[in-house]
Amino acid sequence: MSPKPYDAILLASFGGPEGQDDVIPFLRNVTRGRGIPDERLEEVATHYRANGGVSPINAQNRALKAALEAELAVQSIDIPVYWGNRNWDPFIQSTLEEMYEKGHRRVLMLSTSAYSGYSSCRQYREDAGVALRASGLEGKLEVDKVRQYFNTPGFIEPSVDGLKAAIADVRQQLAETGNPDGRITVVFATHSIPTSDAEAAGPKDKSYLDGVFPVSEWKATDLYSAQHLAVAEEIMSRVPEAAGLEHTLVFQSRSGAPHVPWLEPDINDAFEEYKKDGVAGVIVMPIGFVSDHMEVVWDLDTEAKDTAAELGLAFHRAPTAGTHPAFVSGLVELIKERLGTSTERVAATTCGAWFDVCRPECCVKVMRDGTTKPTIAAVDAEVKAPAL
Numbered sequence: 001m002s003p004k005p006y007d008a009i010l011l012a013s014f015g016g017p018e019g020q021d022d023v024i025p026f027l028r029n030v031t032r033g034r035g036i037p038d039e040r041l042e043e044v045a046t047h048y049r050a051n052g053g054v055s056p057i058n059a060q061n062r063a064l065k066a067a068l069e070a071e072l073a074v075q076s077i078d079i080p081v082y083w084g085n086r087n088w089d090p091f092i093q094s095t096l097e098e099m100y101e102k103g104h105r106r107v108l109m110l111s112t113s114a115y116s117g118y119s120s121c122r123q124y125r126e127d128a129g130v131a132l133r134a135s136g137l138e139g140k141l142e143v144d145k146v147r148q149y150f151n152t153p154g155f156i157e158p159s160v161d162g163l164k165a166a167i168a169d170v171r172q173q174l175a176e177t178g179n180p181d182g183r184i185t186v187v188f189a190t191h192s193i194p195t196s197d198a199e200a201a202g203p204k205d206k207s208y209l210d211g212v213f214p215v216s217e218w219k220a221t222d223l224y225s226a227q228h229l230a231v232a233e234e235i236m237s238r239v240p241e242a243a244g245l246e247h248t249l250v251f252q253s254r255s256g257a258p259h260v261p262w263l264e265p266d267i268n269d270a271f272e273e274y275k276k277d278g279v280a281g282v283i284v285m286p287i288g289f290v291s292d293h294m295e296v297v298w299d300l301d302t303e304a305k306d307t308a309a310e311l312g313l314a315f316h317r318a319p320t321a322g323t324h325p326a327f328v329s330g331l332v333e334l335i336k337e338r339l340g341t342s343t344e345r346v347a348a349t350t351c352g353a354w355f356d357v358c359r360p361e362c363c364v365k366v367m368r369d370g371t372t373k374p375t376i377a378a379v380d381a382e383v384k385a386p387a388l
Protein backbone atom coordinates (compact mmCIF):
# COMPACT_ATOMS: atom_id res chain seq x y z
CA MET A 1 0.00 0.00 0.00
CA SER A 2 1.36 3.48 -0.74
CA PRO A 3 2.72 5.40 2.25
CA LYS A 4 0.55 7.84 4.17
CA PRO A 5 1.25 10.61 6.68
CA TYR A 6 -0.20 8.81 9.70
CA ASP A 7 -0.48 11.16 12.69
CA ALA A 8 -0.82 8.60 15.51
CA ILE A 9 -0.25 4.93 16.36
CA LEU A 10 -2.89 2.81 18.12
CA LEU A 11 -1.30 -0.07 20.02
CA ALA A 12 -4.21 -2.51 20.06
CA SER A 13 -4.27 -5.45 22.42
CA PHE A 14 -6.41 -8.02 24.19
CA GLY A 15 -6.74 -6.37 27.61
CA GLY A 16 -6.95 -8.11 30.96
CA PRO A 17 -8.42 -7.67 34.46
CA GLU A 18 -6.69 -5.41 37.00
CA GLY A 19 -8.29 -6.79 40.18
CA GLN A 20 -10.59 -9.54 41.52
CA ASP A 21 -13.78 -7.57 40.72
CA ASP A 22 -12.76 -7.30 37.07
CA VAL A 23 -12.27 -11.02 36.46
CA ILE A 24 -15.81 -12.17 35.63
CA PRO A 25 -16.82 -9.01 33.70
CA PHE A 26 -13.59 -9.37 31.67
CA LEU A 27 -14.29 -13.03 30.90
CA ARG A 28 -17.84 -12.13 29.87
CA ASN A 29 -16.44 -9.54 27.46
CA VAL A 30 -14.03 -12.09 25.94
CA THR A 31 -16.61 -14.80 25.46
CA ARG A 32 -19.73 -12.79 24.58
CA GLY A 33 -21.70 -14.67 21.91
CA ARG A 34 -19.12 -17.44 21.57
CA GLY A 35 -20.67 -20.41 23.31
CA ILE A 36 -17.88 -20.92 25.83
CA PRO A 37 -19.33 -23.13 28.63
CA ASP A 38 -19.67 -21.58 32.12
CA GLU A 39 -17.46 -24.31 33.60
CA ARG A 40 -14.63 -23.16 31.35
CA LEU A 41 -15.10 -19.56 32.56
CA GLU A 42 -15.00 -20.69 36.20
CA GLU A 43 -11.83 -22.64 35.47
CA VAL A 44 -10.11 -19.73 33.68
CA ALA A 45 -11.22 -17.35 36.47
CA THR A 46 -9.12 -19.38 38.93
CA HIS A 47 -5.96 -18.61 36.89
CA TYR A 48 -6.58 -14.88 37.30
CA ARG A 49 -7.74 -15.25 40.93
CA ALA A 50 -4.46 -16.96 41.83
CA ASN A 51 -2.68 -13.82 40.61
CA GLY A 52 -4.80 -11.39 42.66
CA GLY A 53 -7.31 -11.01 39.82
CA VAL A 54 -4.64 -9.27 37.76
CA SER A 55 -3.50 -10.27 34.28
CA PRO A 56 0.12 -9.46 33.52
CA ILE A 57 -0.88 -8.28 30.04
CA ASN A 58 -1.72 -4.64 30.82
CA ALA A 59 1.62 -3.93 32.50
CA GLN A 60 3.33 -5.62 29.55
CA ASN A 61 1.47 -3.40 27.09
CA ARG A 62 2.32 -0.27 29.08
CA ALA A 63 5.97 -1.37 28.93
CA LEU A 64 5.74 -2.04 25.17
CA LYS A 65 4.13 1.38 24.60
CA ALA A 66 6.94 3.06 26.57
CA ALA A 67 9.57 1.08 24.65
CA LEU A 68 8.01 2.05 21.30
CA GLU A 69 7.87 5.71 22.35
CA ALA A 70 11.53 5.59 23.38
CA GLU A 71 12.62 3.96 20.10
CA LEU A 72 10.55 6.41 18.02
CA ALA A 73 12.18 9.29 19.94
CA VAL A 74 15.68 7.87 19.37
CA GLN A 75 14.92 7.73 15.65
CA SER A 76 13.39 11.26 15.72
CA ILE A 77 10.01 10.00 14.47
CA ASP A 78 7.44 12.39 15.84
CA ILE A 79 4.27 10.31 16.20
CA PRO A 80 2.36 9.64 19.44
CA VAL A 81 1.40 6.13 20.58
CA TYR A 82 -2.03 5.46 22.15
CA TRP A 83 -3.21 2.18 23.66
CA GLY A 84 -6.61 0.46 23.42
CA ASN A 85 -7.93 -3.04 24.11
CA ARG A 86 -10.57 -5.41 22.80
CA ASN A 87 -11.75 -6.70 26.16
CA TRP A 88 -10.81 -4.26 28.92
CA ASP A 89 -10.28 -0.65 29.77
CA PRO A 90 -8.95 1.39 27.95
CA PHE A 91 -11.22 0.06 25.18
CA ILE A 92 -10.34 0.59 21.52
CA GLN A 93 -13.48 2.69 20.99
CA SER A 94 -12.73 5.16 23.80
CA THR A 95 -9.11 5.43 22.68
CA LEU A 96 -10.17 6.19 19.08
CA GLU A 97 -12.61 8.83 20.38
CA GLU A 98 -9.83 10.39 22.44
CA MET A 99 -7.50 10.36 19.44
CA TYR A 100 -10.11 12.13 17.31
CA GLU A 101 -10.76 14.73 20.02
CA LYS A 102 -7.04 15.42 20.20
CA GLY A 103 -7.06 16.18 16.47
CA HIS A 104 -5.73 12.97 14.96
CA ARG A 105 -7.23 11.94 11.61
CA ARG A 106 -5.00 9.16 10.23
CA VAL A 107 -4.31 6.35 12.63
CA LEU A 108 -2.09 3.33 12.11
CA MET A 109 -3.13 0.39 14.27
CA LEU A 110 -0.45 -2.01 15.50
CA SER A 111 -1.76 -5.10 17.26
CA THR A 112 -0.05 -7.37 19.76
CA SER A 113 -0.81 -10.36 17.61
CA ALA A 114 1.51 -11.70 14.93
CA TYR A 115 -0.26 -14.33 12.79
CA SER A 116 -3.24 -14.61 10.45
CA GLY A 117 -6.58 -15.85 11.73
CA TYR A 118 -9.84 -14.55 13.13
CA SER A 119 -8.73 -13.90 16.75
CA SER A 120 -5.26 -12.74 15.74
CA CYS A 121 -6.01 -10.47 12.82
CA ARG A 122 -9.56 -10.03 11.56
CA GLN A 123 -11.05 -9.50 15.03
CA TYR A 124 -8.74 -6.47 15.51
CA ARG A 125 -9.98 -5.12 12.16
CA GLU A 126 -13.54 -5.63 13.42
CA ASP A 127 -12.74 -3.98 16.76
CA ALA A 128 -11.77 -0.82 14.88
CA GLY A 129 -14.61 -1.12 12.35
CA VAL A 130 -17.25 -1.59 15.05
CA ALA A 131 -15.75 1.22 17.17
CA LEU A 132 -15.76 3.70 14.28
CA ARG A 133 -19.37 2.88 13.49
CA ALA A 134 -20.55 2.99 17.11
CA SER A 135 -18.78 6.28 17.85
CA GLY A 136 -19.99 8.00 14.69
CA LEU A 137 -16.38 8.48 13.56
CA GLU A 138 -16.86 6.45 10.39
CA GLY A 139 -15.81 8.66 7.48
CA LYS A 140 -14.10 11.10 9.88
CA LEU A 141 -11.18 9.10 11.24
CA GLU A 142 -9.06 6.86 9.05
CA VAL A 143 -7.69 3.69 10.65
CA ASP A 144 -5.29 1.38 8.81
CA LYS A 145 -3.41 -1.57 10.24
CA VAL A 146 0.21 -2.77 10.28
CA ARG A 147 0.68 -6.09 8.47
CA GLN A 148 0.92 -9.35 10.41
CA TYR A 149 4.55 -9.66 11.50
CA PHE A 150 5.10 -13.31 12.48
CA ASN A 151 7.79 -13.65 9.82
CA THR A 152 9.75 -10.46 10.47
CA PRO A 153 13.30 -10.64 11.85
CA GLY A 154 12.28 -8.52 14.85
CA PHE A 155 9.74 -11.15 15.92
CA ILE A 156 12.05 -14.11 15.23
CA GLU A 157 15.25 -12.83 16.86
CA PRO A 158 14.09 -12.86 20.50
CA SER A 159 13.19 -16.54 20.07
CA VAL A 160 16.62 -17.26 18.59
CA ASP A 161 18.21 -15.84 21.76
CA GLY A 162 15.65 -17.73 23.86
CA LEU A 163 16.30 -21.06 22.17
CA LYS A 164 20.08 -20.79 22.62
CA ALA A 165 19.69 -20.13 26.36
CA ALA A 166 17.09 -22.90 26.66
CA ILE A 167 19.30 -25.54 25.07
CA ALA A 168 22.14 -24.69 27.45
CA ASP A 169 19.79 -24.86 30.45
CA VAL A 170 18.14 -28.17 29.51
CA ARG A 171 21.52 -29.75 28.72
CA GLN A 172 22.67 -28.67 32.18
CA GLN A 173 19.51 -30.05 33.84
CA LEU A 174 20.03 -33.38 32.07
CA ALA A 175 23.73 -33.50 33.00
CA GLU A 176 22.80 -32.91 36.65
CA THR A 177 20.51 -35.93 36.58
CA GLY A 178 23.20 -38.13 35.02
CA ASN A 179 21.69 -38.09 31.52
CA PRO A 180 23.89 -35.61 29.60
CA ASP A 181 23.02 -37.06 26.18
CA GLY A 182 19.27 -37.30 26.85
CA ARG A 183 16.97 -36.56 23.89
CA ILE A 184 15.56 -33.01 23.76
CA THR A 185 12.46 -31.95 21.83
CA VAL A 186 11.91 -28.30 20.94
CA VAL A 187 8.17 -27.73 21.39
CA PHE A 188 6.79 -24.68 19.58
CA ALA A 189 3.54 -23.68 21.29
CA THR A 190 0.64 -21.53 20.17
CA HIS A 191 -2.98 -20.87 21.03
CA SER A 192 -5.35 -23.55 19.78
CA ILE A 193 -8.22 -22.21 17.67
CA PRO A 194 -11.28 -23.94 16.23
CA THR A 195 -10.26 -25.91 13.13
CA SER A 196 -12.93 -23.94 11.22
CA ASP A 197 -11.08 -20.68 12.07
CA ALA A 198 -7.78 -22.26 11.04
CA GLU A 199 -9.24 -23.28 7.69
CA ALA A 200 -10.70 -19.79 7.15
CA ALA A 201 -7.37 -18.08 7.93
CA GLY A 202 -5.98 -15.87 5.17
CA PRO A 203 -7.66 -14.79 1.94
CA LYS A 204 -10.65 -16.91 0.98
CA ASP A 205 -9.23 -17.31 -2.52
CA LYS A 206 -5.85 -18.86 -1.83
CA SER A 207 -4.52 -17.85 -5.23
CA TYR A 208 -3.91 -14.41 -3.66
CA LEU A 209 -1.07 -16.12 -1.80
CA ASP A 210 0.89 -16.87 -4.98
CA GLY A 211 4.27 -15.23 -4.55
CA VAL A 212 3.66 -14.66 -0.80
CA PHE A 213 3.22 -18.13 0.68
CA PRO A 214 2.18 -20.43 -2.15
CA VAL A 215 -0.08 -23.33 -1.22
CA SER A 216 2.63 -25.72 -2.46
CA GLU A 217 4.70 -24.64 0.57
CA TRP A 218 2.08 -25.49 3.17
CA LYS A 219 0.20 -28.29 1.45
CA ALA A 220 -0.33 -30.53 4.49
CA THR A 221 -2.04 -28.08 6.82
CA ASP A 222 -3.99 -24.84 7.32
CA LEU A 223 -2.49 -21.37 6.93
CA TYR A 224 -2.43 -20.58 10.69
CA SER A 225 -0.44 -23.74 11.46
CA ALA A 226 1.73 -23.28 8.35
CA GLN A 227 2.78 -19.79 9.42
CA HIS A 228 3.81 -21.15 12.83
CA LEU A 229 5.70 -24.04 11.24
CA ALA A 230 7.58 -21.61 8.99
CA VAL A 231 8.54 -19.51 12.04
CA ALA A 232 9.61 -22.63 13.95
CA GLU A 233 11.84 -23.77 11.09
CA GLU A 234 13.38 -20.32 10.75
CA ILE A 235 14.23 -20.19 14.47
CA MET A 236 15.70 -23.70 14.40
CA SER A 237 17.83 -22.83 11.36
CA ARG A 238 19.26 -19.75 13.09
CA VAL A 239 20.49 -21.66 16.13
CA PRO A 240 23.53 -23.83 15.36
CA GLU A 241 23.24 -25.58 18.75
CA ALA A 242 19.78 -26.83 17.72
CA ALA A 243 21.16 -28.88 14.83
CA GLY A 244 20.03 -32.46 15.31
CA LEU A 245 17.25 -31.62 17.80
CA GLU A 246 13.72 -32.60 16.83
CA HIS A 247 10.97 -29.96 16.88
CA THR A 248 7.17 -30.00 16.88
CA LEU A 249 4.19 -27.61 16.88
CA VAL A 250 1.63 -28.03 19.66
CA PHE A 251 -1.44 -26.15 20.84
CA GLN A 252 -2.60 -24.84 24.20
CA SER A 253 -5.41 -23.00 26.01
CA ARG A 254 -8.29 -24.69 24.19
CA SER A 255 -11.72 -23.44 25.20
CA GLY A 256 -15.04 -23.90 23.43
CA ALA A 257 -17.53 -26.75 23.66
CA PRO A 258 -16.03 -30.27 23.63
CA HIS A 259 -17.84 -31.31 20.43
CA VAL A 260 -16.30 -28.44 18.44
CA PRO A 261 -12.94 -29.49 16.94
CA TRP A 262 -9.93 -27.31 17.82
CA LEU A 263 -6.32 -27.67 16.65
CA GLU A 264 -4.39 -30.49 18.33
CA PRO A 265 -2.30 -31.95 19.91
CA ASP A 266 -2.63 -30.22 23.25
CA ILE A 267 0.79 -29.55 24.77
CA ASN A 268 0.15 -31.74 27.83
CA ASP A 269 -0.94 -34.75 25.73
CA ALA A 270 2.08 -34.21 23.49
CA PHE A 271 4.45 -34.37 26.49
CA GLU A 272 3.05 -37.82 27.36
CA GLU A 273 3.76 -39.04 23.83
CA TYR A 274 7.32 -37.68 23.93
CA LYS A 275 7.92 -39.45 27.24
CA LYS A 276 6.73 -42.75 25.77
CA ASP A 277 9.07 -42.15 22.82
CA GLY A 278 12.09 -41.79 25.10
CA VAL A 279 12.45 -38.00 25.17
CA ALA A 280 14.26 -36.71 28.30
CA GLY A 281 13.71 -32.95 28.11
CA VAL A 282 11.39 -30.37 26.50
CA ILE A 283 12.05 -26.77 25.48
CA VAL A 284 8.86 -24.76 25.15
CA MET A 285 8.98 -21.92 22.62
CA PRO A 286 5.77 -19.82 23.01
CA ILE A 287 5.87 -18.41 19.46
CA GLY A 288 2.10 -17.82 19.30
CA PHE A 289 2.31 -14.92 21.77
CA VAL A 290 3.91 -11.52 21.98
CA SER A 291 4.25 -11.20 25.78
CA ASP A 292 4.39 -13.43 28.85
CA HIS A 293 0.71 -12.94 29.69
CA MET A 294 -1.68 -15.27 31.50
CA GLU A 295 -1.86 -17.89 28.72
CA VAL A 296 1.94 -18.18 29.09
CA VAL A 297 2.41 -17.95 32.85
CA TRP A 298 -0.53 -20.24 33.62
CA ASP A 299 -0.97 -22.67 30.74
CA LEU A 300 2.77 -23.12 30.16
CA ASP A 301 4.65 -22.16 33.35
CA THR A 302 2.09 -23.78 35.64
CA GLU A 303 0.16 -26.52 33.83
CA ALA A 304 2.62 -27.71 31.19
CA LYS A 305 5.51 -27.40 33.64
CA ASP A 306 3.61 -29.57 36.16
CA THR A 307 2.92 -32.15 33.44
CA ALA A 308 6.62 -32.26 32.58
CA ALA A 309 7.52 -32.67 36.25
CA GLU A 310 5.05 -35.55 36.68
CA LEU A 311 6.55 -37.26 33.65
CA GLY A 312 10.11 -36.62 34.78
CA LEU A 313 10.94 -34.47 31.74
CA ALA A 314 13.48 -31.64 32.02
CA PHE A 315 11.63 -28.39 31.17
CA HIS A 316 12.49 -24.87 30.06
CA ARG A 317 10.13 -22.20 28.75
CA ALA A 318 11.75 -19.51 26.59
CA PRO A 319 10.57 -15.89 26.82
CA THR A 320 8.20 -14.22 24.34
CA ALA A 321 9.26 -11.14 22.35
CA GLY A 322 8.05 -8.75 25.13
CA THR A 323 10.17 -5.59 24.92
CA HIS A 324 13.24 -7.28 23.40
CA PRO A 325 15.13 -4.48 21.58
CA ALA A 326 15.03 -6.39 18.27
CA PHE A 327 11.25 -6.72 18.55
CA VAL A 328 10.69 -3.06 19.42
CA SER A 329 12.93 -1.76 16.64
CA GLY A 330 11.32 -4.27 14.26
CA LEU A 331 7.89 -2.80 15.06
CA VAL A 332 9.25 0.69 14.43
CA GLU A 333 10.52 -0.55 11.04
CA LEU A 334 6.97 -1.67 10.22
CA ILE A 335 5.66 1.79 11.14
CA LYS A 336 8.35 3.42 8.97
CA GLU A 337 7.36 1.15 6.10
CA ARG A 338 3.85 2.61 6.23
CA LEU A 339 5.05 6.19 6.68
CA GLY A 340 7.22 5.69 3.61
CA THR A 341 10.49 6.42 5.42
CA SER A 342 11.68 2.85 4.93
CA THR A 343 11.03 1.09 1.66
CA GLU A 344 12.37 -2.35 2.49
CA ARG A 345 9.55 -4.79 3.31
CA VAL A 346 11.53 -7.17 5.47
CA ALA A 347 10.50 -10.81 5.75
CA ALA A 348 12.12 -13.86 7.27
CA THR A 349 11.07 -17.49 6.54
CA THR A 350 9.99 -18.83 3.15
CA CYS A 351 6.87 -16.71 3.44
CA GLY A 352 7.00 -13.17 2.02
CA ALA A 353 5.86 -9.90 3.63
CA TRP A 354 2.18 -10.17 4.57
CA PHE A 355 -0.58 -7.93 3.17
CA ASP A 356 -0.99 -4.33 4.39
CA VAL A 357 -4.59 -4.51 3.23
CA CYS A 358 -6.32 -7.86 3.59
CA ARG A 359 -7.67 -9.57 0.49
CA PRO A 360 -11.42 -10.32 0.13
CA GLU A 361 -13.08 -12.28 2.95
CA CYS A 362 -9.77 -12.74 4.77
CA CYS A 363 -10.26 -14.88 7.95
CA VAL A 364 -13.98 -14.28 7.49
CA LYS A 365 -16.32 -15.16 10.37
CA VAL A 366 -20.06 -15.18 9.89
CA MET A 367 -21.88 -14.35 13.15
CA ARG A 368 -24.74 -16.45 14.47
CA ASP A 369 -27.28 -14.03 12.98
CA GLY A 370 -25.76 -14.57 9.53
CA THR A 371 -24.03 -11.19 9.29
CA THR A 372 -20.36 -10.20 9.36
CA LYS A 373 -19.07 -7.29 11.46
CA PRO A 374 -17.80 -4.04 9.98
CA THR A 375 -14.03 -4.11 9.37
CA ILE A 376 -11.18 -1.83 8.36
CA ALA A 377 -7.94 -2.47 6.46
CA ALA A 378 -9.22 -4.80 3.75
CA VAL A 379 -10.12 -4.40 0.10
CA ASP A 380 -13.65 -5.43 1.10
CA ALA A 381 -13.71 -3.41 4.35
CA GLU A 382 -17.18 -2.09 5.15
CA VAL A 383 -15.88 0.98 6.96
CA LYS A 384 -14.37 3.22 4.33
CA ALA A 385 -11.61 5.72 4.86
CA PRO A 386 -12.69 9.37 4.66
CA ALA A 387 -11.66 11.39 1.63
CA LEU A 388 -9.13 13.72 3.22
Ligand SMILES: CC1=C(CCC(=O)O)c2cc3nc(cc4[nH]c(cc5[nH]c(cc1n2)c(C)c5CCC(=O)O)c(CCC(=O)O)c4C)C(CCC(=O)O)=C3C
Binding pocket: 014, 015, 016, 017, 027, 030, 031, 034, 036, 040, 041, 044, 055, 056, 057, 112, 113, 114, 117, 119, 120, 191, 192, 193, 194, 253, 254, 255, 256, 288, 289, 290, 293, 294, 295
Ligand atom coordinates in the same frame (compact mmCIF):
# COMPACT_ATOMS: atom_id res chain seq x y z
C1 LIG B 1 -5.29 -17.10 18.63
C2 LIG B 1 -5.47 -16.53 20.01
C3 LIG B 1 -4.56 -15.76 20.71
C4 LIG B 1 -3.17 -15.38 20.25
C5 LIG B 1 -3.15 -14.14 19.44
C6 LIG B 1 -3.39 -12.88 20.25
O1 LIG B 1 -2.63 -12.62 21.18
O2 LIG B 1 -4.35 -12.18 19.95
C7 LIG B 1 -5.16 -15.43 21.96
C8 LIG B 1 -4.58 -14.61 22.94
C9 LIG B 1 -5.08 -14.35 24.21
N1 LIG B 1 -6.15 -14.96 24.81
C10 LIG B 1 -6.30 -14.43 26.07
C11 LIG B 1 -7.30 -14.77 26.97
C12 LIG B 1 -8.44 -15.51 26.67
N2 LIG B 1 -8.75 -16.10 25.46
C13 LIG B 1 -9.96 -16.74 25.54
C14 LIG B 1 -10.62 -17.41 24.52
C15 LIG B 1 -10.16 -17.62 23.21
N3 LIG B 1 -8.92 -17.28 22.71
C16 LIG B 1 -8.84 -17.64 21.37
C17 LIG B 1 -7.76 -17.44 20.53
C18 LIG B 1 -6.61 -16.70 20.85
N4 LIG B 1 -6.39 -16.02 22.03
C19 LIG B 1 -10.09 -18.23 21.02
C20 LIG B 1 -10.45 -18.73 19.65
C21 LIG B 1 -10.90 -18.22 22.16
C22 LIG B 1 -12.32 -18.70 22.27
C23 LIG B 1 -13.27 -17.56 22.42
C24 LIG B 1 -13.19 -16.56 21.31
O3 LIG B 1 -13.42 -16.94 20.16
O4 LIG B 1 -12.89 -15.39 21.59
C25 LIG B 1 -10.49 -16.54 26.87
C26 LIG B 1 -11.82 -17.04 27.34
C27 LIG B 1 -11.69 -18.10 28.35
C28 LIG B 1 -10.98 -19.32 27.79
O5 LIG B 1 -11.70 -20.16 27.28
O6 LIG B 1 -9.76 -19.40 27.90
C29 LIG B 1 -9.52 -15.79 27.56
C30 LIG B 1 -9.57 -15.34 28.99
C31 LIG B 1 -5.30 -13.44 26.29
C32 LIG B 1 -5.12 -12.59 27.55
C33 LIG B 1 -4.18 -13.24 28.50
C34 LIG B 1 -4.06 -12.46 29.77
O7 LIG B 1 -5.07 -12.02 30.35
O8 LIG B 1 -2.91 -12.25 30.22
C35 LIG B 1 -4.54 -13.39 25.14
C36 LIG B 1 -3.37 -12.47 24.83
Ligand SMILES: [Fe+2]
Binding pocket: 191
Ligand atom coordinates in the same frame (compact mmCIF):
# COMPACT_ATOMS: atom_id res chain seq x y z
FE1 LIG C 1 -7.36 -16.38 23.85
